[in-house]
Amino acid sequence: MIQIAVNRPATVNIHLLDAAGAALTPTQADGSAIANPVVKNGVMPDPYNFNDFAIGSTSILATPATTLQGHPPLTLTSAGQQYELDQTRLPSNGQGTLTPASGTLDLNYYYKKHSDTGGLLKLTVPTIDFGQQPLNLGIGSYPISSLTGSLVVTNQNTTNKSFQLSAQATTPLTNAAGQTLPGALGYQLSGTTVADLSDLVIIYANTNAAASDTTFNISNGWWQASKPQTGDYQIGGPRLQINAVNKPAISAGKYTGVITWTVTNGL
Known part of the structure; x- marks a missing residue:
């Protein structure tokens, strides 16, 4: 028993x-x-x-x-x-x-x-622009308007190419007056699943320890294959998330924020 x-x-x-x-x-x-x-x-x-x-x-x-x-x-x-x-x-x-x-x-x-930890892990990050939006922007999920640079991991570890990449909005979208849009930065993981970047989230993992590649362009996977890197074709990556909490806080002005990317050795 x-x-x-x-x-x-x-x-x-x-x-x-x-x-x-x-x-x-x-x-x-x-x-x-x-x-x-x-x-x-x-x-x-x-x-x-x-x-x-x-x-x-x-x-x-x-x-x-x-x-x-x-x-x-x-x-x-x-x-x-x-x-x-x-x-x-x-x-x-x-x-x-x-x-x-x-x-x-x-x-x-x-x-x-x-x-x-061995080897060399290097991370190159892009600048993300969600474009100009109207003051009466509705509740919803909005794609990247333009991307400058790419999100690239370089892994020169000779014995283990596996790694994990995580992201967190360490500075929320904030205007010149110091007003913030809490929870407005998200990351589209797959399909319609968008993770809130208010907390650290694993957004990518390379589990192939024996991979021959040393360079991994993560942001290439944010778009449909062979399509322009514009909002209409975005299938992953950072998104602007407007919800019932942050919508009332929207005011005129330019908002900027910071996403901190962290790459670590995997299994």
């Missing part, structure tokens, strides 16, 4: 460790501390998956304590040193069902110093 506790509280402690197993002291971009371990709460027998690196998945730092899905931050800073998640050492129990006998589950995730 197998007994499973039902509706019993469970806690997941997600430990962020260096390669030797020592706890890191991670900080946010503004220098504020990130709690380590990251604590998530659920009830048995809830399913969980903290090894979720699928396109569209988000960091556990950006989700509520009751969200049992996502992945540890792909990169972090501890004591002034940049680290990258070592995806070759993911915990085997990083995905499963909350059934620990003690009511507490500890998961260990290991990080390498950025200088130890």
Whole structure:
């Protein structure tokens, strides 16, 4: 007979460790501390998956304590040193069902110093323009008007060409008066699925570790094949998202924002 506790509280402690197993002291971009371990709460027998690196998945730092899905931050800073998640050492129990006998589950995730990850990862980013829009712009999703440059990853790692690319709107669309359009920057992942870039989102992954290519033009995939790179043919990439929350905030003027792209070594 197998007994499973039902509706019993469970806690997941997600430990962020260096390669030797020592706890890191991670900080946010503004220098504020990130709690380590990251604590998530659920009830048995809830399913969980903290090894979720699928396109569209988000960091556990950006989700509520009751969200049992996502992945540890792909990169972090501890004591002034940049680290990258070592995806070759993911915990085997990083995905499963909350059934620990003690009511507490500890998961260990290991990080390498950025200088130890090997090879050369380089990122070139474009300037994106959503064009001139009317003040009475309706609720909807709007394509790129023009693109200057390309989003290109160069990976010269000789042993592993896999990598992941994530994006986050680190500065929302803001006009000269300091007025913002929250949640107005999104990323079209596939079909009609558009992720909100208010939080870090994985938007691309190359899983072919033995790829012969060293250059990956990500933005070429934003458009229909053999078509002009104009809004009518956009099938992926950044989009202007107008919703019931930000539409009332639209006022005359030029809005600018920043999307931060992060490339990390993959599996």
